[in-house]
Amino acid sequence: xIAVLGSLLLVxxxxxxxxxxxxxxxxxxxGLFAVGGLDLVMGMVKSSTISSVNSYELITIPMFILMAxxxxxxxxxxxxxxxxxxxxxxxxxxxxxxxxxAGALFGAISGSSTASAATLSSTALPAMMRQGYSLxxxxxxxxxxxxxxxxxxxxxxxxxxxxxxxxxxxKLLIAGVVPGLLSVMALITLIIGMSLFRPKAVPPGIRHPxxxxxxxxxxxxxxxxxxxxxxxxxxxxxxxxxxxxAMGALAALVLGAVQGRLxxxxxxxxxxxxxxxxxxxxxxxxxxxxxxxxxTLTQTATAIVSWVSGLEVSVYWVMLVILVxxxxxxxxxxxxxxxxxxxxxxxxxxxxxxxxxxWFGVMVVMVAEVxxxxxxxxxxxxxxARYTGQPVHEIFAGILPFFACMLGMVIILGLMxxxxxWLPGQMSN
Amino acid sequence: xxxxxxxxxxxxxxxxxxxxxASLCMLFMMLVVAxxxxxxxxxxxxxxxxYDLVANFLMVGATFLAVSETFRRGxxxxxxxxxxxxxxxxxxxxxxxxxxxxxxxxxxxxxTGWQSTAxxxxxxxxxxxxxxxxxxxxxxxxPIGAGLLMLRMGAHLADLLSGGKGHVPETVDHQIExxxxxxxxxxEGDER
Numbered sequence: 001x002i003a004v005l006g007s008l009l010l011v012x013x014x015x016x017x018x019x020x021x022x023x024x025x026x027x028x029x030x031g032l033f034a035v036g037g038l039d040l041v042m043g044m045v046k047s048s049t050i051s052s053v054n055s056y057e058l059i060t061i062p063m064f065i066l067m068a069x070x071x072x073x074x075x076x077x078x079x080x081x082x083x084x085x086x087x088x089x090x091x092x093x094x095x096x097x098x099x100x101x102a103g104a105l106f107g108a109i110s111g112s113s114t115a116s117a118a119t120l121s122s123t124a125l126p127a128m129m130r131q132g133y134s135l136x137x138x139x140x141x142x143x144x145x146x147x148x149x150x151x152x153x154x155x156x157x158x159x160x161x162x163x164x165x166x167x168x169x170x171k172l173l174i175a176g177v178v179p180g181l182l183s184v185m186a187l188i189t190l191i192i193g194m195s196l197f198r199p200k201a202v203p204p205g206i207r208h209p210x211x212x213x214x215x216x217x218x219x220x221x222x223x224x225x226x227x228x229x230x231x232x233x234x235x236x237x238x239x240x241x242x243x244x245x246a247m248g249a250l251a252a253l254v255l256g257a258v259q260g261r262l263x264x265x266x267x268x269x270x271x272x273x274x275x276x277x278x279x280x281x282x283x284x285x286x287x288x289x290x291x292x293x294x295x296t297l298t299q300t301a302t303a304i305v306s307w308v309s310g311l312e313v314s315v316y317w318v319m320l321v322i323l324v325x326x327x328x329x330x331x332x333x334x335x336x337x338x339x340x341x342x343x344x345x346x347x348x349x350x351x352x353x354x355x356x357x358x359w360f361g362v363m364v365v366m367v368a369e370v371x372x373x374x375x376x377x378x379x380x381x382x383x384x385a386r387y388t389g390q391p392v393h394e395i396f397a398g399i400l401p402f403f404a405c406m407l408g409m410v411i412i413l414g415l416m417x418x419x420x421x422w423l424p425g426q427m428s429n
Numbered sequence: 430x431x432x433x434x435x436x437x438x439x440x441x442x443x444x445x446x447x448x449x450x451a452s453l454c455m456l457f458m459m460l461v462v463a464x465x466x467x468x469x470x471x472x473x474x475x476x477x478x479x480y481d482l483v484a485n486f487l488m489v490g491a492t493f494l495a496v497s498e499t500f501r502r503g504x505x506x507x508x509x510x511x512x513x514x515x516x517x518x519x520x521x522x523x524x525x526x527x528x529x530x531x532x533x534x535x536x537x538x539x540x541t542g543w544q545s546t547a548x549x550x551x552x553x554x555x556x557x558x559x560x561x562x563x564x565x566x567x568x569x570x571x572p573i574g575a576g577l578l579m580l581r582m583g584a585h586l587a588d589l590l591s592g593g594k595g596h597v598p599e600t601v602d603h604q605i606e607x608x609x610x611x612x613x614x615x616x617e618g619d620e621r
Binding site for chain 1: 493509
């Protein structure tokens, strides 16, 4: 009963617009107070504040964020779209294909599909319009490309899931590679198909000379190598994810400085900005510790697990319901908030039902991202609509084929978990 | 209300110092971990003390020293779906209620954090490892960070109660602004 009241309080505080971290801490403290009075509260706060933050694995998050900030501030990312447009421009629907690739790379860097959608709205969208793309298709493409990015390493969401679920960070990061690449390929195939059959919405491509192709590589190639190196080092198990992330950040800093795109002042701005984002995530983890302790104390998680495993339905129906919940949550909640709020409750259920936690992590992150473009709520669509000054329903109308494509991808990955689990299974421990 | 804006400015001054501290923690985290890797793989001589320093001090510092400034800038993620539907006056009271509820939790952090610090000093506690780093230097970061956020919450609450807008959490618009370098040209601390 107390657990239900505590959860209701949490929902109320979230609805009031209290930051997620504070809402979890406040409702957790209130719940603990109801269970064991002030002594319990003080004991818990004392033991949890430092211990939820001083973990070596957690450092992966600030370091990947820092790497992203260095790259974004040195504006290498801005040139991604130009580079991909020159390289794949001659394919049917070439510019659209370029947007998918640039979105995937940019999202992999920034770790935020919303940020990716916003940036591409300002760079790629006008370029597509000039080449004669229909507005709804162009807007929809920009809204969706960010969503696949979340799977491609280094994905903050997958690191966070791994930490919450207590599974190997390296395995999770590598598990995102194949589904991420498959989604990119599926979207590219769709665009080429659209260009061939509906050339009015997706015009054919334009050829670019080799000299131009080589000149754009000067800026973007080193960054691509950096990303490949971070992923490769993780896959081969040469360093821990923490070490790979710190080396990646340092390399991004050096890269920006050598190319003359990162002044001392820029580097300072990147540090401050990274400190803010990583603080936001760490404080949410702290809040989740407090609320999670309250949940454990009231044995709520165990109760939910035994209730679900007592249900007389197929485990696949339960999984379907869980994934639909994530799709809905993804429409309006931040990815970090979704993971922290739900994974501690869902994961024991999922493991009890016999599913693999690594597979579940990739599915959750992916489904929640598809939620960001799901009508009628999807956040990314609103971002693009607001940025371009177009009506929301116009963009939603264009998004349907892409949405169906991503949903199909999720269903395939759901039915064939080996696709996700194969690559991490090849890793040396 | 003159004293409210004065309080706001003074807390902001402390926050600026703290966020610089947090940023330095980030920088050293990167350097120490990277140095550790280089020493281990190139010279087969790992630092040994890197792990303790990074996890117990730099990570804690990066988190707690940044928490208040991040709040002031609206950087803590919140669900603002319903908030955006509220009338400004209703929203002001809702925000004030939120702030009022957060303050006791922060007080608990300050008190317990301070107790841990004082005990570590009295018993001369150190971290077990190659370098015996003093524990209090890690513990004290909690009351500093939580205390600063408590001051910030107090100023925020006073601002809301006297009719101001307070510090608004991150929204979609805010994300657009900060991701586009062409748009984000505001000088530091000039968002109000």
